[in-house]
Amino acid sequence: xxxxxxxxxxxxxxxxxxxxxxxxxxxxxxxxxxxxxxxxxxxxxxxxxxxxxxxxxxxxxxxxxxxxxxxxxxxxxxxxxxxxxxxxxxxxxxxxxxxxxxxxxxxxxxxxxxxxxxxxxxxxxxxxxxxxxxxxxxxxxxxxxxxxxxxxxxxxxxxxxx
Amino acid sequence: xxxxxxxxxxxxxxxxxxxxxxxxxxxxxxxxxxxxxxxxxxxxxxxxxxxxxxxxxxxxxxxxxxxxxxxxxxxxxxxxxxxxxxxxxxxxxxxxxxxxxxxxxxxxxx
Numbered sequence: 385x386x387x388x389x390x391x392x393x394x395x396x397x398x399x400x401x402x403x404x405x406x407x408x409x410x411x412x413x414x415x416x417x418x419x420x421x422x423x424x425x426x427x428x429x430x431x432x433x434x435x436x437x438x439x440x441x442x443x444x445x446x447x448x449x450x451x452x453x454x455x456x457x458x459x460x461x462x463x464x465x466x467x468x469x470x471x472x473x474x475x476x477x478x479x480x481x482x483x484x485x486x487x488x489x490x491x492x493x494x495x496x497x498x499x500x501x502x503x504x505x506x507x508x509x510x511x512x513x514x515x516x517x518x519x520x521x522x523x524x525x526x527x528x529x530x531x532x533x534x535x536x537x538x539x540x541x542x543x544x545x546x
Numbered sequence: 547x548x549x550x551x552x553x554x555x556x557x558x559x560x561x562x563x564x565x566x567x568x569x570x571x572x573x574x575x576x577x578x579x580x581x582x583x584x585x586x587x588x589x590x591x592x593x594x595x596x597x598x599x600x601x602x603x604x605x606x607x608x609x610x611x612x613x614x615x616x617x618x619x620x621x622x623x624x625x626x627x628x629x630x631x632x633x634x635x636x637x638x639x640x641x642x643x644x645x646x647x648x649x650x651x652x653x654x655x656x
Contacts, residue, residue, distance in 0.1 A: 403618060406614045406615065406618060407615060407618060457591055457592060457595075458592060461565065461591065461592040464572070464584060465565065465568045468568055468569075468571055468572040468575060468576070468585075469568065469571070473577065474576065474577070474581055475650075476578075476580060476581050476645070476646065476650075477650040478650070495628065495632065496625070496628035496629070497628075498628075499627070499628030499631045499632060500591060500624060500627065500628055502584065502591075503584070505580070505583050505584060505631050505632075505635055506628065506631075506632055506635075507580075507632065507635035507636065507639065508632075508635065508636055508639065519580045519583070519635065521581055521584045526650075
């Protein structure tokens with residue numbers, strides 16, 4: 385019974401509570417009550433889906449990674465825009481990317497990053513978490529795409545999650 | 547509102563509108579399902595991003611504080627766009643949607 389009333393993930397609960405306060409129009413009694421209900425209910429409902437936490441999270445590396453991804457989104461969006469407006473046909477390719485990361489949370493961040501940066505969509509993760517299938521909009525060479533993702537995104541994530 | 551802020555807001559709105567339009571053109575022009583998947587997750591990211599930043603600047607200069615709601619909208623968008631793209635791609639693979647002839651590489655069947 386007490387277990388049902390607990391907060392299994394304090395940081396998630398805190399984030400949810402703060403987010404709700406920012407989304408409501410100013411802090412009031414109602415927004416605080418609803419915020420507490422959400423901060424309790426959402427972690428309780430989703431607790432079965434969360435993977436175990438990685439042993440080490442180096443959080444101070446996250447802002448640098450986020451800035452790099454943001455910059456890449458802008459640069460690559462311009463390239464996709466050019467491709468869409470140019471008369472030549474794109475050269476799409478399916479690429480199997482061998483993962484070095486093994487933690488589920490890190491993998492989902494990597495796949496999201498791949499999907500957000502224009503030119504590539506993360507299509508699937510293999511059942512044993514060893515491969516990702518990437519669809520690339522306009523690729524010259526399979527190895528080139530793999531090397532870029534390895535150097536720009538996977539290595540920093542490897543540093544971040546141990 | 548200062549002249550500089552006005553120029554910044556106008557420029558960002560134009561950039562955002564242009565990218566959203568290009569994303570829509572891409573949706574119509576690209577040859578198969580998988581390539582069309584790149585439109586909504588991509589060009590639109592920058593399009594909506596630029597419009598949201600212009601909204602932040604506009605409401606900040608009106609003196610109502612920095613619009614944290616817009617920043618949260620961007621964060622939600624960046625979290626949900628890859629997930630929906632991933633599900634669409636998985637569904638397409640499951641249904642064995644046809645790819646264009648010049649697509650190299652294979653999809654999985656698992």
